[in-house]
Amino acid sequence: MSEPLSAAMRQQMLQRMIEIREIEGRIQELFLENVIRGTTHLCDGQEAVSVGMAAVVDAAHGDTVTCTYRGHGHALALGLTMRSMVAEMMGKVSGCCKGKGGSMHLTDMPNGLIGTFAVVGAGLPVTNGAALTAQTKGTGALALGIFGDGTPNIGAWHEAVNLAAVWKLPSIFLCENNLYGEYSPYADTAPVENVADRACAYGIPGVIVDGQDAEAVYAAVKTAADRARAGDGPTLIEAKTYRYRGHSRTDPAAYRPEGELDAWLQRDPINILAARMIADGQITQAAVDGLKAQAATDAQAAIDWALAQPHPPLDAVHEDIWV
Numbered sequence: 001m002s003e004p005l006s007a008a009m010r011q012q013m014l015q016r017m018i019e020i021r022e023i024e025g026r027i028q029e030l031f032l033e034n035v036i037r038g039t040t041h042l043c044d045g046q047e048a049v050s051v052g053m054a055a056v057v058d059a060a061h062g063d064t065v066t067c068t069y070r071g072h073g074h075a076l077a078l079g080l081t082m083r084s085m086v087a088e089m090m091g092k093v094s095g096c097c098k099g100k101g102g103s104m105h106l107t108d109m110p111n112g113l114i115g116t117f118a119v120v121g122a123g124l125p126v127t128n129g130a131a132l133t134a135q136t137k138g139t140g141a142l143a144l145g146i147f148g149d150g151t152p153n154i155g156a157w158h159e160a161v162n163l164a165a166v167w168k169l170p171s172i173f174l175c176e177n178n179l180y181g182e183y184s185p186y187a188d189t190a191p192v193e194n195v196a197d198r199a200c201a202y203g204i205p206g207v208i209v210d211g212q213d214a215e216a217v218y219a220a221v222k223t224a225a226d227r228a229r230a231g232d233g234p235t236l237i238e239a240k241t242y243r244y245r246g247h248s249r250t251d252p253a254a255y256r257p258e259g260e261l262d263a264w265l266q267r268d269p270i271n272i273l274a275a276r277m278i279a280d281g282q283i284t285q286a287a288v289d290g291l292k293a294q295a296a297t298d299a300q301a302a303i304d305w306a307l308a309q310p311h312p313p314l315d316a317v318h319e320d321i322w323v
């Protein structure tokens with residue numbers, strides 16, 4: 001393992017992972033109650049990728065992030081409030097996209113989240129666009145694109161990685177390999193064992209990291225960020241992780257082999273960081289339990305607040321459109 005982070009950084013990562021886990025559970029309930037419409041893609045189990053990534057991204061410096069429809073955790077880790085996110089999902093005017101985006105289209109410019117994309121691979125050319133802007137203006141900012149293990153089978157992925165490599169763009173390609181693309185196991189759809197193996201085709205570093213370990217994710221993203229900012233071009237990072245739930249709200253994930261979920265639960269990202277902090281004398285189990293209780297209170301407060309917010313007026317359909 002790499003250098004341990006400061007106690008304060010660890011504490012922040014732990015707290016945010018606990019908050020993400022809590023609100024995801026509540027969002028699933030709200031969908032089942034039809035309070036939130038449409039569909040949703042939860043990230044339980046993958047929280048370490050979100051907080052490890054977000055600890056590197058510096059939105060004040062112009063860094064940007066794109067991610068997929070499985071983006072609630074990333075948005076919260078980057079700094080979107082629970083209130084704004086839940087209101088957005090309920091279609092309320094106080095949501096981060098004024099209630100017009102919903103679960104799959106969270107955008108939060110002040111925190112660097114320039115888009116959450118429902119079309120597989122669609123965020124990566126946009127990441128390159130942000131990276132090209134940073135390169136052209138010489139801002140030193142980076143652009144990070146997050147995608148799943150199914151995405152390297154899409155043409156846009158190859159075009160984006162190739163272009164970033166050729167132009168040495170300050171892009172970072174961060175894969176959440178959660179073993180499944182919808183209902184298909186990774187191994188059934190990809191000819192190489194690791195997503196990171198594909199990096200050699202583009203002459204860039206391909207790094208595999210334990211996606212259950214927030215500090216390891218942080219270290220890998222930090223190294224890629226230093227490389228990007230130095231003008232040395234992109235990195236492909238593959239975080240090995242697992243989604244505890246099905247692909248989307250209606251998927252019971254019955255295709256998973258017996259025992260697979262249980263094995264991953266043994267390597268829960270929240271427990272891994274909490275145990276390490278307890279061992280290092282930085283937190284007590286009682287304090288971890290306190291963070292969980294606080295997250296539950298905060299989630300309930302966010303839901304109550306969002307429920308009381310108005311829907312956008314009908315005229316709002318004519319606002320925020322290009323043509």
Ligand SMILES: Cc1ncc(C[n+]2csc(CCOP(=O)(O)OP(=O)(O)O)c2C)c(N)n1
Pocket residue numbers: 068070118119120121147148149150151154176178180181182247
């Ligand atoms: C271009 C395109 N093709 C197909 C789909 C349907 N689809 C939605 S999610 C998904 C699986 C993507 O899997 P992965 O990249 O591993 O991400 P994960 O959902 O596991 O986070 C597919 C095929 C889509 N949204 N866009």
Ligand SMILES: [Mg+2]
Pocket residue numbers: 148149150176177178179180181182
């Ligand atoms: Mg996947």
